[in-house]
Amino acid sequence: MFQGQYHGRTVHSPDLRAVLQRANKTGVSRIMATAGSLSEVGEATKLVSELAAEFPGMLATTIGVHPTRVSEFEQYEQGPDAYLQELRNLAIRHAELNIVAIGEMGLGMASCCW
Template identity: 40%
Template sequence: MHLIDIGANLTHDSFDHDRDAVLARARQAGVAQMVVTGASREHSPLALRLAQAHPGMLYATAGVHPHHATEYTDECDAQMRALQAHPEVVAVGECGLDYFRDFSPRPAQRKAFERQLQIGADTGKPLFLHQRDAHEDFVAVMKNFDGQLGPAVVHCFTGTREELFDCLDRDWYIGITGWLCDERRGAHLRELVRHIPADRLMVETDAPYLLPRTLRPMPKDRRNEPAFLPHIVEEVARDRGEDAALTAANATAATRGFFRLPQA
């Protein structure tokens, strides 16, 4: 397989002691490129720095996750815009709404989301989006920017059938993680993934989070990493009723076009 992980939190401190080995294992597993998630004022510059240190293999997003929405000041907006000027930064985000945790007040979340969508409108860059338990407000905010935005991917999709078709009707891409492998909360995705058009399905680990529960053997530290992406692809392919090589090829083609990535 030749794969691209569209969402890896490689700036997380759990990778500080062995990040080079993690990248080497990913490459050995067939994960040729990775998009490093920037999700805060602290980690978005780190994601860029990491991408600059591994040209052609790593790319970055720059944004502020809804958990950190209260840090989205005018100064923060200027910082995010400056980061988007770098060619290694291939998308705006991670941004969106999260009403499951409510780590930031909902009005602050909506404001930070709107300001980042404006960056997307101004730059034309793709959007790397987060939504949890906030679908109606999420769609309403996005509607305010109809006709102004580039392509968008709803990363780590975990929603309902109705939410999926809402997203597909709006031509958004869908990112699938190891959540699908969780029999406690992700089983519904096994039926839903067959409805995602092949040219709008992308795959991701969200490492170090969301270790696939069906992975064997399980790593002792329970840390997810990009090398486990082929396992997720195999699970998705089985649920879609297609060969894993086809799922991989289609997801890679969709991802390369979406983020405008060169061949690895």
């Protein structure tokens, strides 16, 4: 997630809380932090969890593998089947982790795991 750093250069200080506060004041009631890989799901669910008390009911996340990240199936230390199983395990915990959508799974599974 963009937090003020771009290609190793600080563009601005991290201001996510200020962005969320402004969004809330203008009537935005729900925001999804999308995740395009297994590692991003972990980052997104952690972020949503950390901000839940401050922004109750506002934040949720997705789970999936973006087409540009399909190579991660093959690069996963335990192999592509384990990568897919870990995504499944996270999806099963969707309510606990506030995962509200599953997406971009077809390309990854079709190319390596089925």
